[in-house]
Amino acid sequence: MDIGMIGLGAMGRAMARNLAQAGHTVRAWNRSGGSDEGVTMVASPVDVFQSDAVLTMLSDDSVIRSVLLEPGVLKQAKPGLVHVVMSTISVAFARELVALHEAAGIDYVSAPVLGRPDVAAKGELNVLAAGAPHALTKVRPMLDVVSKRVWDMGADAPAANAAKIACNMMITMAIEAMAEAVVLTEANGLSRDQFFDLILNTLFGCRSYQVYSANIAAGQYEPGFKASLGLKDLRLAAEAAEQAGRSLPMLTAVHDRMAETVEAGMGDRDWSAMATLTIGPNAPARSSGPCL
Template identity: 75%
Template sequence: MDIGIIGLGAMGSAMARNLAAAGHTVKAWNRSGGRVEGVTLVETPAEALQGDAVLTMLADDAAIRSVLLDSGVLGQAKPGLIHVGASTISVAFARELVEAHAAAGVRYVSAPVLGRPDVAARGELNILAAGAPSDIDAVRPLLEVIGARIWDLGTEPPAANAAKVACNMMIAMAIEAMGEALALTEANGVGRDQFLELILGTLFGSRSYQVYSANIAKGDYEPGFKAVLGLKDLRLATEAAEAANRSLPMLRAVHARMTETVEAGLGEKDWSAMAEFTISGGK
């Protein structure tokens, strides 16, 4: 396939590299430039929209709005192009994107991903895909390169974005759960490694607990996913809950705690630093 990439952060670069290595023709645009082996850098976003598909991996709603909508670039896409939106965005903006793509005559698949940069580098992301079945099938060769599994979440693209926001909400809850459990156990003489080994070997052996317990055990919070981005995703979950007229008390609590973590100066650390903030009593 002839694939465009917009956004070459840690995740986008890994995706672009894997697609090029798999034999696809990849052209990428990035606001701050960059270089990825096997990938041709183009000077404008419009040039990235001239292939069979374009994959966007931008930071948030505002970045996508600026690059694709406010600029009018979407209307310059090659006829038949399919846009694969891999970013974590709000459900409300996802609905707006559906309308904007329909107006521009551009096919659209929402495909946010689960996985950190190391998972993206291995091509083992979980892809949450929603859109017209024919469009998903058309970009499946792309998705199969960047992901280990494609989860079909229906024909309405915003469903995939709601699922992604919900997943990130649950990861944040798991981080806070470990922080609160360790605050309790360490105060009563149970070693951190000892308790984490216990929970991983009994009740909580899921990937989120495995990945983030390792950070907490070592006290190493070099960012894989920054706390400030985690706070953004919890805001998106809060907005989605309010729009659905649902009361989510656990979300309110973890959103407040992540806010405190960022305000304490840990925003550029991995979001699992929220557990350390809790263990230390907010110090």
């Protein structure tokens, strides 16, 4: 399959490499340049849109707008192309993209992903895909390459974006829940290792709790998924809640906590660094031990 790729950050680069290794022809454009083995770099986004399908992994709504919409790239796309947006974007912008692609005569699929760069490198992302059935069928072979599972979110593309935003919102709630639990348990003589060993082997034995309990246990928050991006995603969740006419109090709490994290100068650290504002920077951190 002739695949185009725009956005070669840590996630996009891993996906492009896996697609090339699987035998697909991959041509790519990246705002900051660069190259990768097996990938043909081209001069512009218009060149990328001469493929059978294009995956974009750009950071947010505004970047997609500036790279693709304002220069009129969609109107210059190869007929029959399917454009797959794998970024975490707002539900409202996804609806706008559906209409713009329809006007340009090309297909659109929302396919945000669950997983970090190490998961992308292994080709084990969870892909949340939604769009017209014929478009999903066409791009399914390449989504299978980059994923452990492709989750069919239906024919309405923005549903996939709502699901991704909701997932990220729930991860931040899990981080805050663990931080608050540490406050209670450490104040009463129980180590983080002991408590996390308990919850990971009883109530909460899932990847989000495993990954972020390890960060909290060790008191180490090296960049993984940046807090600044987490704040962006929580803003998208707040916007979606407002559009639905609903008040989500837990969302408000974690949004405010993440905003405090960024304001405290930790925007480039892993988003689990928000736990330090609840636990306190001077609280004792122990090795992660069995929670790994």
